[in-house]
Amino acid sequence: MNVLEEIIESYNKAVFDTDRATAIQVVADGLDKGVSPEDIVFKVVIPGLDLMVKAISEGYDTNLAQHFMTAQIAADITERMLVKFSAPPKYIGHVIFGTASGDLHTLGKRIVIGCLKAQMIDVTDLGVNVPAEKFVDTAVACDAQVIGVSAMMVHTARGENGALKVRKLLHERGLEQRIKLVVGGAPFRYDPELYKTVGADAWAENGVSASRIILDCIAEVAR
Amino acid sequence: MISSMDRLAAAARGEVLDHIPVFCNMFDQGARELGIPIEQYVSNGEYVAEAQLRMLKKYGHDNVWSLFYVGKEAELLGCKKIRFAKDGPPNVEDYVIKDFSDIEKLKVPDDITTHPAFAESLKCLNILRREVGGKTPICAYLTASMSLPAILMGMEKWLELLMLGSSDLRDLLLEKCSDFFRKEIEAYRKAGADIFVYSDPYGSTDIIPMSLFRDLSLKWMKRDLEPGGVDGVVYYVGGARLNPVADMVIRELGIGTFYPGPMDDIAETMRILDNRALCAAVINDIRLIDWTPEQVRAEVKRILHSGLNIGKKLFFGTVVMPFEIPDENIHAMIDAAKKYGSAAGFEA
Numbered sequence: 001m002n003v004l005e006e007i008i009e010s011y012n013k014a015v016f017d018t019d020r021a022t023a024i025q026v027v028a029d030g031l032d033k034g035v036s037p038e039d040i041v042f043k044v045v046i047p048g049l050d051l052m053v054k055a056i057s058e059g060y061d062t063n064l065a066q067h068f069m070t071a072q073i074a075a076d077i078t079e080r081m082l083v084k085f086s087a088p089p090k091y092i093g094h095v096i097f098g099t100a101s102g103d104l105h106t107l108g109k110r111i112v113i114g115c116l117k118a119q120m121i122d123v124t125d126l127g128v129n130v131p132a133e134k135f136v137d138t139a140v141a142c143d144a145q146v147i148g149v150s151a152m153m154v155h156t157a158r159g160e161n162g163a164l165k166v167r168k169l170l171h172e173r174g175l176e177q178r179i180k181l182v183v184g185g186a187p188f189r190y191d192p193e194l195y196k197t198v199g200a201d202a203w204a205e206n207g208v209s210a211s212r213i214i215l216d217c218i219a220e221v222a223r
Numbered sequence: 224m225i226s227s228m229d230r231l232a233a234a235a236r237g238e239v240l241d242h243i244p245v246f247c248n249m250f251d252q253g254a255r256e257l258g259i260p261i262e263q264y265v266s267n268g269e270y271v272a273e274a275q276l277r278m279l280k281k282y283g284h285d286n287v288w289s290l291f292y293v294g295k296e297a298e299l300l301g302c303k304k305i306r307f308a309k310d311g312p313p314n315v316e317d318y319v320i321k322d323f324s325d326i327e328k329l330k331v332p333d334d335i336t337t338h339p340a341f342a343e344s345l346k347c348l349n350i351l352r353r354e355v356g357g358k359t360p361i362c363a364y365l366t367a368s369m370s371l372p373a374i375l376m377g378m379e380k381w382l383e384l385l386m387l388g389s390s391d392l393r394d395l396l397l398e399k400c401s402d403f404f405r406k407e408i409e410a411y412r413k414a415g416a417d418i419f420v421y422s423d424p425y426g427s428t429d430i431i432p433m434s435l436f437r438d439l440s441l442k443w444m445k446r447d448l449e450p451g452g453v454d455g456v457v458y459y460v461g462g463a464r465l466n467p468v469a470d471m472v473i474r475e476l477g478i479g480t481f482y483p484g485p486m487d488d489i490a491e492t493m494r495i496l497d498n499r500a501l502c503a504a505v506i507n508d509i510r511l512i513d514w515t516p517e518q519v520r521a522e523v524k525r526i527l528h529s530g531l532n533i534g535k536k537l538f539f540g541t542v543v544m545p546f547e548i549p550d551e552n553i554h555a556m557i558d559a560a561k562k563y564g565s566a567a568g569f570e571a
Contacts, residue, residue, distance in 0.1 A: 018386060018432060061467075064430045068382050102308055104316060107379040154509060154545040155311025190462075190485065190509040197513070 003033045011044050018069040027077050037084035045074050045118055053212045067208045071114030078118040091122040093218035094144040098126030100162035105152035111207025119211055132165035139179050145221040146214050148182045157187035167199030180217035184210050226358040227285035235501045237535045243564035244538035245557055247284040251546045262307040265291040268346030276354055282557050289348045290364040297374045298340040310546045320376035326396045331403045336410045345414055352415035363416035365408055367423035368401035368443045397443050404447045424461030441475055453478045462542040469495045489526050493533035503540035504530040511548045516555035523559035
């Protein structure tokens with residue numbers, strides 16, 4: 001096993017064990033052994049996120065705390081590595097993120113944003129209780145490819161001022177080919193068809209998987 | 224005449240009288256029943272009691288609730304602002320703990336029964352006890368010490384403290400939350416509640432790792448429940464899955480009733496409980512908004528048959544029924560639960 005392979009294995013174990021201190025130490029050791037900051041991000045951190053997404057999709061029993069720590073560790077290490085990059089990083093897309101109108105729950109948003117940042121996606125965090133107009137106006141101003149709307153309650157997930165209104169505005173302004181709408185949050189897990197009811201292009205079962213789905217949407221807009 | 228209380232006692236013994244108990248968690252629906260906004264509805268214990276009694280008569284289920292909204296507990300601990308919606312549950316808007324340094328300042332009231340935020344709950348409980356006490360189970364909702372911080376500081380901040388913060392600070396907060404829980408359950412017992420729904424989403428391995436559950440959750444659950452015991456206590460993890468921890472909770476705490484999430488396999492839950500505890504067969508009630516009555520009946524039949532195939536210590540339950548569920552689906556669900564939860568319906 002070479003140095004990079006050892007780092008990948010130790011890093012993934014630390015992430016699955018929600019052990020942030022060890023993950024950071026593994027990366028520091030890797031840098032000491034000559035691994036580049038670029039390789040840490042692109043060969044360790046991002047594949048680590050993909051591994052978690054794969055584990056979740058294959059039914060491996062993960063939990064919310066693991067998702068939170070995966071995002072936290074990935075975002076933290078990426079931020080530390082970016083300043084060490086030999087050339088400024090190239091962002092692959094821009095996402096506007098916030099919770100639906102009337103919704104004050106921030107945890108899912110934090111997990112998604114952490115994962116997106118670790119994948120070189122620029123994120124504008126609009127916070128909580130975001131009006132639909134603000135989502136769309138900001139997406140246009142930032143030339144974003146995706147709007148992400150998080151909702152933890154049934155009435156904010158399905159409500160007329162949430163994702164439904166974002167869709168309506170995107171349609172009215174002729175932006176549907178330019179900007180994709182992704183939703184997530186507990187009500188969508190309990191009703192996997194709900195994303196269609198609220199007019200979203202896609203949904204994510206959890207915060208970690210959301211980054212993969214958003215990446216696909218960015219690629220779709222680029223085509 | 225068989226009462227709801229008789230049905231529940233029979234179910235706990237593994238017997239079915241006319242049908243298994245049918246529990247419905249209807250909260251905001253009470254406002255619609257009285258034709259008033261949710262904010263007005265939850266401002267007065269008389270409204271809540273009256274709506275619970277009216278819905279009991281209208282739908283014919285087997286329980287009433289003294290819960291106004293979950294944020295009430297945060298109000299008892301100093302929350303000053305609740306956000307109301309026209310079509311959904313009230314939510315905590317002003318967190319009591321905005322910064323980790325607020326944990327030290329958090330004060331548990333000496334006597335929550337004299338707290339103004341509890342006065343309306345008491346009023347409601349008095350009416351319910353007077354009208355249906357001893358005949359229909361009166362439910363109270365209490366958040367476990369491991370989960371209460373989520374409504375005091377938000378889920379994000381609580382998970383941050385739990386996973387990344389100081390363990391001393393975490394334990395200080397948990398001790399205060401546990402002290403609060405002990406006072407709260409005692410107050411509800413004295414006020415006449417029969418069923419104590421011990422709500423602990425952070426007691427599910429959907430939320431935290433098993434190691435944390437073993438090392439932390441169990442310890443604080445024991446502390447919460449130690450003074451008053453587990454009589455009438457129902458283990459509920461907020462709609463998450465509880466199968467992976469059910470056996471441990473029975474062995475370590477002796478809780479006698481389990482309320483799994485709709486994503487738990489009810490047959491597996493029944494096998495794990497193995498006749499040691501009463502169990503709810505819980506429907507995924509978010510789907511009740513869009514399903515047809517036929518779909519509702521089919522799903523009720525499916526989950527009750529799955530559970531009753533394994534054992535008879537079973538009752539039917541919902542999670543927190545969304546406001547938007549059409550009336551005809553509530554009727555369809557309850558009628559189907561009575562039909563397929565009866566000996567004749569099960570055989571059919």
